[in-house]
Amino acid sequence: MGISERKEREKEQRRNDIIDAAEKVFFKKGLNNSTMDEVAEEAELSKGTLYLYFKSKEEIYFEIKLRAIRILNGMFIESISENKTGFENCMEIGKTYVAFLNNYSNYYRVMVYFENNDCRVCEFKDKCENFFKEDNPLKFFIQIINQGIEDGTIRDDIPANVLAQTLWAQTNGILQFISTKQKILEFTGVKAEDIVYSQYEIIKRGIRNEGKS
Amino acid sequence: MGISERKEREKEQRRNDIIDAAEKVFFKKGLNNSTMDEVAEEAELSKGTLYLYFKSKEEIYFEIKLRAIRILNGMFIESISENKTGFENCMEIGKTYVAFLNNYSNYYRVMVYFENNDCRVCEFKDKCENFFKEDNPLKFFIQIINQGIEDGTIRDDIPANVLAQTLWAQTNGILQFISTKQKILEFTGVKAEDIVYSQYEIIKRGIRNEGKS
DNA sequence: TAAAAAATATGACTAACGGTCATAATATAA
DNA sequence: TTATATTATGACCGTTAGTCATATTTTTTA
Numbered sequence: 001m002g003i004s005e006r007k008e009r010e011k012e013q014r015r016n017d018i019i020d021a022a023e024k025v026f027f028k029k030g031l032n033n034s035t036m037d038e039v040a041e042e043a044e045l046s047k048g049t050l051y052l053y054f055k056s057k058e059e060i061y062f063e064i065k066l067r068a069i070r071i072l073n074g075m076f077i078e079s080i081s082e083n084k085t086g087f088e089n090c091m092e093i094g095k096t097y098v099a100f101l102n103n104y105s106n107y108y109r110v111m112v113y114f115e116n117n118d119c120r121v122c123e124f125k126d127k128c129e130n131f132f133k134e135d136n137p138l139k140f141f142i143q144i145i146n147q148g149i150e151d152g153t154i155r156d157d158i159p160a161n162v163l164a165q166t167l168w169a170q171t172n173g174i175l176q177f178i179s180t181k182q183k184i185l186e187f188t189g190v191k192a193e194d195i196v197y198s199q200y201e202i203i204k205r206g207i208r209n210e211g212k213s
Numbered sequence: 214m215g216i217s218e219r220k221e222r223e224k225e226q227r228r229n230d231i232i233d234a235a236e237k238v239f240f241k242k243g244l245n246n247s248t249m250d251e252v253a254e255e256a257e258l259s260k261g262t263l264y265l266y267f268k269s270k271e272e273i274y275f276e277i278k279l280r281a282i283r284i285l286n287g288m289f290i291e292s293i294s295e296n297k298t299g300f301e302n303c304m305e306i307g308k309t310y311v312a313f314l315n316n317y318s319n320y321y322r323v324m325v326y327f328e329n330n331d332c333r334v335c336e337f338k339d340k341c342e343n344f345f346k347e348d349n350p351l352k353f354f355i356q357i358i359n360q361g362i363e364d365g366t367i368r369d370d371i372p373a374n375v376l377a378q379t380l381w382a383q384t385n386g387i388l389q390f391i392s393t394k395q396k397i398l399e400f401t402g403v404k405a406e407d408i409v410y411s412q413y414e415i416i417k418r419g420i421r422n423e424g425k426s
Numbered sequence: 427t428a429a430a431a432a433a434t435a436t437g438a439c440t441a442a443c444g445g446t447c448a449t450a451a452t453a454t455a456a
Numbered sequence: 457t458t459a460t461a462t463t464a465t466g467a468c469c470g471t472t473a474g475t476c477a478t479a480t481t482t483t484t485t486a
Contacts (some may be wrong), residue, residue, distance in 0.1 A: 007433085035472060036473060036474080045436090046435065046436045048476085050474095051474065056473080115329070116326070138397070142401075159403075161402070162408060162411045163411055165401070166412050167415075169412075170412070173382045173383050174382045174386065176328065176382070177385065178382075180328060184351070188374050188378070194375045195379050195382065198376055199382075202415070206414075248443060249445080250444095259466060260465085261445090261446080270445090
């Protein structure tokens with residue numbers, strides 16, 4: 001049945017085209033100031049057609065979030081190395097996350113949106129439920145922490161699970177701060193890099209296995 | 214002119230009544246699922262009247278945020294003590310912030326909303342611009358860190374400004390994580406308290422002045 | 427290849443809701 | 457008591473996410 005397969009591909013393609021169009025519109029004007037009519041126009045389709053491929057405006061946004069996560073995951077995987085210690089890899093991931101914020105700020109913003117609007121995310125419950133079980137930056141990060149505990153470069157008095165989630169949550173807080181609180185940074189005369197550097201310094205001391213370099 | 218003063222008081226009172234009503238409605242159903250008609254009904258006023266006292270739905274929400282900040286500030290001030298070191302006070306503030314999340318989760322959620330929707334906050338630019346200059350949890354926290362640096366209990370190689378904002382941002386990340394990622398915590402079998410404890414542990418090592426207890 | 431059936435696309439329409447404004451009610455001043 | 461100012465009202469408006477009856481295109485059938 002070559003036809004149904006081709007149709008499947010075409011459908012997938014159209015879905016992607018719609019997400020592409022939505023991305024353009026949303027990135028330019030923000031989710032709230034973008035209308036589905038604009039997305040439809042950008043995609044050269046009628047509005048009704050959008051709803052054949054997606055349940056809601058927010059579901060399209062959620063698909064963009066998935067793209068963001070895929071990019072971030074890819075960057076993380078590229079940034080680590082077998083030749084480095086767990087501790088070094090861990091710090092590398094931090095740097096990479098900051099680079100993601102700088103290079104893909106649009107995608108980053110989409111991710112933040114879903115961090116903080118979990119009430120609505122229920123719509124995608126099924127997708128979210130299984131999310132952690134699949135490839136996911138946090139899951140990946142836990143492995144790195146584990147590596148560090150095993151190779152003795154990261155303190156071992158906190159379970160890898162817990163330590164990883166703590167660092168992950170912290171780091172999200174840092175990125176969120178430097179990306180939304182420019183006013184405060186300006187007013188206090190502090191640069192985003194200062195905060196990032198300070199975060200590294202605290203983490204270094206905070207998680208390094210004592211006695212090791 | 215006793216009359217105009219009384220009128221002023223009455224107006225202020227009515228404003229507060231409206232915020233009270235809005236709080237009830239918003240806390241019960243969430244900002245997005247609450248309508249201005251519902252707020253008006255709860256306040257026993259017509260919808261039009263609401264707009265005599267507030268420019269928009271979101272401005273009312275912003276007023277609720279101000280209440281939240283006032284509560285948090287009060288808790289912070291209560292939690293510190295002249296008899297404690299800067300380091301101890303700093304840790305105390307962390308604990309207090311967690312207590313705030315647990316005891317005033319509705320207010321906490323409002324604060325988070327404005328952390329992450331800064332685009333819209335422009336409406337309240339004037340209010341926000343001056344915000345940092347007034348009483349503000351972060352500003353207060355900077356003072357505590359300064360105390361710690363001065364009394365030698367907190368490392369002095371990072372400026373108080375920077376260190377305080379870093380810790381603040383981190384902690385926000387932690388609170389946000391434990392309040393929105395229950396699913397992940399469940400799945401990994403980690404408790405919110407574990408994360409909080411781990412955070413304390415990392416910070417302790419991370420900011421304590423070496424050589425001091 | 428033509429007609430029937432299935433799949434896909436359309437855009438006018440609806441419902442919901444934030445915000446407005448002409449009008450009404452009430453309080454104050456003259 | 458009348459004129460003026462203040463406060464309140466709710467019908468109405470504009471916008472927009474989402475729907476659905478209808479139309480178009482593609483595939484299947486005979």
